[in-house]
Amino acid sequence: MIKYWPNRQGIHLNLAVANLFVQTYQKFSYKLSNKTRICLPIDILDTYIKKQLFIDILIELEILILDLIELNLDIQNIKQLNNKILYDIVTKAMKNFLNELKYKSDYNLIYFYSSYNKLFFAEHKILIQDLLTYLIFGANAIDKTVFPFYKLKTPFNHVQLLLENAIIQIGNIITFNLIENFKSIQAISKFLILNNLCNYHQTSIRSISSFRNNLISYHFVNLYLYYPQNIYCCKYPIWLLSSNGIFYKYIYIDRSSEYIKLSKIQLCIILYLEIQDFIVPKINTLIIILGKFIVYILVEIIGKGFQLCFKSIIKRINQYQK
Template identity: 45%
Template sequence: MIKYWPNKQSIELNNSIVDLFYNIRKKFIYNLSNQTKHCLYIDILNNIYKKKLFIITIQELEKLILDIVELNLNIKSLKKLNYQILCDLINKTANIFIKNINKQKYNIYIKKQKKISYIYNNNYYSLLAVEHNLLAENLLIYLIFGSSHIDENIFMFNKFYTPYKHVQILLENFILQVSNLIINNLCNKFISLPEAIYFLKKNKICNHSYISTRSIALFFNNLNWQNLIYLYIDQPKSIYNARYQVWLISSRGIITKYIYSSRLKDFNKISKDKIILLFFLEFKDFLMPKTENFFNIITKYIIYIIINLFSNIIILAIRIIIYYIHK
């Protein structure tokens, strides 16, 4: 039997939220290793600090929900402020996390943080500018107002019959992606790579897979390349195909899945150079099979002609030999 998410604000909605957060917390005892094909910023953390980060993130989300309810924000205001709310949450959670690790570094981090704005100058935060609605807005609407207030055409099912599992997926994805953004945020505040490596090793938060300077440097280089590829290729293709990648916690570790989501609004956020690149990729996907088929046919004809020509030459040579033998 499918369990559905409550449609409106009620005691039932409150109970569903409590149940949802309880079930998510239970998953933190699972294996939290990365089982995806992608590198994640949280991979740099060992399991102890990864779990701590997830717990802090979910606690701050709970506080955020209570603050929004207390401020009595309506849906229109929530949508308007969504990006700013999400960035504030990331900064606040990052502050708490780093304070738990090293109070001295926390004071330095706060001084640096005052100099930055909401729009971060790195590729990973550029993804947030496009996807913050799917990452946070829909989840907050489900948790605060109920499923009846979600836009009708975003997901493939009737909003009045939103599966409980769907909201759970959005929450898991939120915790993992926000945690990833937090580690990205922290790593970008270091003046140099050696400083970042020193901090990770000194505070014993680093994953044992990244114990050498070379492995950590390679890890960050891979992430930079991955972010570029996602920003210019994977993200535009996902938007065009009406798909959204979500990260989930399974019994075997962190995995990724795709869910359907109408992304017409996101399509308008894509820059012209990305649209041109997307058009080129789609044209390539359209043209390549036909080109391959054409060359396959041509190759078969050439092979057929060569075989026939070679056969005729052999037959002619045999006839000439037989002719001279009889003569």
Template identity: 35%
Template sequence: MSKKIEIQYWPNRPSINLNNAVVNLFIETEKKLMLRTNNRSHQYLYLDILNTITRNQLLKSILHQFKELILDIIEINLNNTMIIKLHKKIRVIFIDRVSNEFLIKLKCHYAIDNNNKFNDNNNNLTDYLLIYLIFGSSYIENNVFLFETLYTPYNHVKILLENFIIQIGNIIIKNLIYNLNNSPNINKFLKQQSVCNKLYTSNRSIILFLNNLKWQDLVQSYIYDIKSFYNERQKVWIISSEGMITKYIYLSKEKKIQSLNQIKIIFIFWLEMKDLLIPKAEKFIVQIAKYFLYCSINLFSNLILILIRIIVFYLSQ
């Protein structure tokens, strides 16, 4: 007889249960960060340029600083509405804090300009993550995810935390690379600090790596992000037993349509028309093919009959 698997749900409101869930979540995530954090997906990350030890140290630092951030928000008594209003400032402050700690550990006196913007979709996921951890699932809007807010799976919040850690680490290294400005400076920095992945030890390999990332970001922004938007899916990064991989979760995008530029709106319109017209076009083509096949068979049959009659006629003569 198969054993029934019980789904563990995230606590609904601030309570001892919520505090315990948060503590357990951070302990589990910290243990996972001690295992493999190699990129096992088919996509590039700026984090890939770091060696395993340095990458793990950065991700652990993000987790540690995130604990501090949550405690700071609780201490100054921010409500969920204020968190959403101040989400940009909160993220900038957090990234600055982690970046400074990362450089201090490297004993490097280098300033990083962290003014690069977040992806809007990940902004939302960060807001939801903070609300889950501080206030519980009942403070999340309905219809944002596939499930009811009161029955939010524990693993869902775990996915959001892992995605947040990887995305923040990726942004920090991206900002560092762009502040270094060119491949010789990047190569020099990585070698001096002994943090470089062995795959990217030459200027040539770094240039190729950055070009691949730029092309990937462009395609992601104008094709895959729009398709995900249209299908109401959001790509997230998680830490599996094999390393970092990507998955997709449902995320309502109703409120985001107004923020799209004209090119993206045209692409969405094309997707709509494709879904509307292609099935009808397929049916039309299938019907035409059936009629053509039917006519061809009849014509071929009639030709054979005529041929047989001609042969019979000549034989009878």
């Protein structure tokens, strides 16, 4: 039986939110290893540390919801302040995480000039806005054009996926900025060792350098290929927690308003996809037709050749018998 998310504010919504947070907290006891081929910043963290980071983020989200309810903000206020709300969650969770570490230093919490951070905050509406709307106002307050199902029949699992995705994505941005605070691989290794943030075999200069290179290379592939492609296809990758580890799946979401924010290079990728969708099927059809034509010609030539050979052989046999 499908369990649906409450449609409006009230005791049922409060109980659903409380139940959602409890279930999400229980999922932190699952395997938190990345089971995909995509390199994530949190992959460098030990499972216990990763769990503690997720707990800090979940607590901050819970505090945020209570604060927003107490302030009596409406949906328009949340939409206007959404970017700042996401920034506050990231910085507060990051500060709490840092307070638990042994290694103390001056941290620039968020590097806004980083393209990684820019891409993260560019998706702030998908990351946090719809999630807060569900948690505070209920499914009835969601724009009916955003998701491809009737909003008053929003599955409970849908909201759960949005929450898990927000936690994992915020965990990624926190871990990324922690690493970026250090100017050398040696400093990163020292930071990881002193705070027991990962297994010791992952703290070598070679392993950290390889991890960082993989992280950066995938980011640029995502920025200039997957990100514009997902916008073009109205898809969004959702990261989720399962008993086997961390996975992702694509959900449909209206992303038409994001076209105007794409760079010229990203728009060229979309143009390439358009050309590809137009040309490739025709090329495939042409190749199939040419292939059939070539096969027909070869069959005819080979068939005629065999016929001539057989006739020649039979003629010689007849002449020999005479």
